[in-house]
Amino acid sequence: MNFDRIKEKLEILADAAKYDVSCSSSGVKKTNKNKGLGDSSGMGICHSYTEDGRCVSLLKILLTNYCIYDCAYCVSRLSNDIKRAAFTVQEVVDLTINFYRRNYIEGLFLSSGIFKDADYTMERLVLIAKKLRTEHNFNGYIHLKSIPGASDELMQEAGLYADRLSINLELPTESGLKLLAPDKNREDMIKPMEFVKNGIIQYKDERKIIRSTPKFAPAGQSTQVIVGATNETDLQIIKTADSFYKGFNLKRVYYSGYVPIVSNDTRLPGLESKVPMVRENRLYQADWLMRFYGFKAHEILDDTMPFLDLEVDxxxxxxxxxxxxxxxxxxxxxxxxxxxxxxxxxxxxxxxxxxxxxxxxxxxxxxxxxxxxxxxxxxxxxxxxxxxxxxxxxxxxxxxxxxxxxxxxxxxxxxxxxxx
Known part of the structure; x- marks a missing residue:
């Protein structure tokens, strides 16, 4: 194994993965001093939280940042002049096992750009999870990003090997998606989400009768929307989240403020239009009200007040x-x-x-x-x-x-x- 090349790939693909906020991220950097035991460079390490409040450390990387799509808001888009890299299946397996053995991580968060087509990419993500589970008896947490347009057969396998599955809605509305990512369509995102929802219900029902029935995506599924790349109101965003909570039994919707990029694309907001962190925070608070406090979306905002007040929760x-x-x-x-x-x-x-x-x-x-x-x-x-x-x-x-x-x-x- 070429360790320098692996380290270079890790730097590139861990950095590219930071834009996916579907697991909470906070890097840590500790250098080995005085011949101590182990060190942590912080590359690719993020912290996420389980349903019972425990903090778990995950290796958070992309399989590759090559992508056949040219989504205007994405740093890994086809037309962007960036350094590209791709892990092999075995490299990700080895990294996960080695990090786990050194007690750096307790699981894996794996996403990817789409190279070739959806099934080709999803097949490799599933193979990584399968190798970890079956060849290495890995019982740590695995979160896989579902690839829009992937087949039902691959989603079935993914649900059997991963603890959580998620697929990004990208933008809150279909019109926004058509504007900035015309090669994608919402239906390709909804179909896998529907399959996972039905799979979770089916396997839970079967386990009530046959206890040996395997678990299917036991930690559920989540999604992410980008805020501020298009001109959707907070009301539209909250309504979208509410409909997906109800329609797909999602565990979480994550909100990611758009980070302006240097671009001549007139469809995108200017560099001065960075979404304030407080707007993200208010959306999460509104989301919390719907999930745990019994609020309906129309109670939080309406047509007369389409944006959340940034001064108060x-x-x-x-x-x-x-x-x-x-x-x-x-x-x-x-x-x-x-x-x-x-x-x-x-x-x-x-x-x-x-x-x-x-x-x-x-x-x-x-x-x-x-x-x-x-x-x-x-x-x-x-x-x-x-x-x-x-x-x-x-x-x-x-x-x-x-x-x-x-x-x-x-x-x-x-x-x-x-x-x-």
Whole structure:
């Protein structure tokens, strides 16, 4: 094995994989000093989180950054003048096993540019997972990117060897896809997603009868959309996510802010049009409201307000638009309504429902439970302190909350400065 060449490929293909945010990524670099045990260059290592909250380290790479498509927004597009590389199937298998044995990683996140055609590429991704499982008895986490247009037979195999499958929607709307990636069509993306959804349901049903039935994509499937490459509103993005959650039982939708590139392509936003990080954050918060807080897409945004407020989180934004529903009595309100109070999370809401059986809750109780009381106090009746409710029907409630929050953080910042 030519280690210098493998290292060069790893640098190129790990860097190209960073644009896929379908697993959370944070690099780490630790150099071996004083003859210590092992080191980590950080190349290709990302951190993802399991459903039960555990952090796992994954080798995150592309099989290749060669691609037959010329999607305007993609760094690996056919017309882009970049350094190209491709791993062989065996090279990816060996890298995964060697990284795993050195305790650098606990699994593999594998995607790829499309070379030749969809089946040719998907076949190699599946073969890597199959070799790891059957030849090396690898029980670590495997996340495979499904290739749009891949056959049902290959998707069937992929689901049997991978823990999670995902296929990128690329852009939130079909019109956006036709504009920037005219060689692709949404149907090629939807067909594998439909197959995986049905496969998960079928295998789960069969396992209820025959326990030896293998698991099929046990960690489910996810997708990713690019935000800001085309002019879709946050409302359109949220509606798209909501429809795919409902239609395909997705585990996650990931939102990736478009990174402007030097290009003469007039279809793309200019270099000054970088999507602010806070917009990504607000979309994830809105997504969280739909998945865990019982909100519908039309409650978060509508035609009169198609973009999320970047100054406040979506739940606070909803509360400010629906002040007539507040204040909420913490002692008597149902769980669903408590979930909608700004500053109260899923765990805190459950604790409130349990704790109020034994006591009349006051501000100190809520703080100990984990409620963000400085935000919640404007919307609740709690104990005998109603002083903050005087602001509730004010048109300036948003400014009141922001000023109080800002001053709180400024005070904390000033205290930290005194320590130095």
């Amino acid at each position: 979506p739940k606070l934004g909803w509360a400010l638009r629906n002040q007539h529903l507040f204040p909420v009595n913490i002692q008597t309100a149902d769980y669903a309504m408590i979930l909608r109070i700004p500053g109260i999370g899923v765990k805190s809401a459950w604790k409130i429902v349990q704790a109020r059986k034994f006591s009349v809750l006051n501000a100190e109780h809520l703080k100990k439970i984990g409620v963000s009381y400085n935000k919640a106090k404007y919307f609740i009746v709690c104990g005998h302190d109603y002083s903050e409710l005087k602001y509730l029907n004010s048109s300036h409630l948003k400014e009141v909350i922001l000023s109080k929050t800002t001053s709180k953080y400024q005070e904390h910042y000033n205290q930290q400065l005194k320590l130095f």
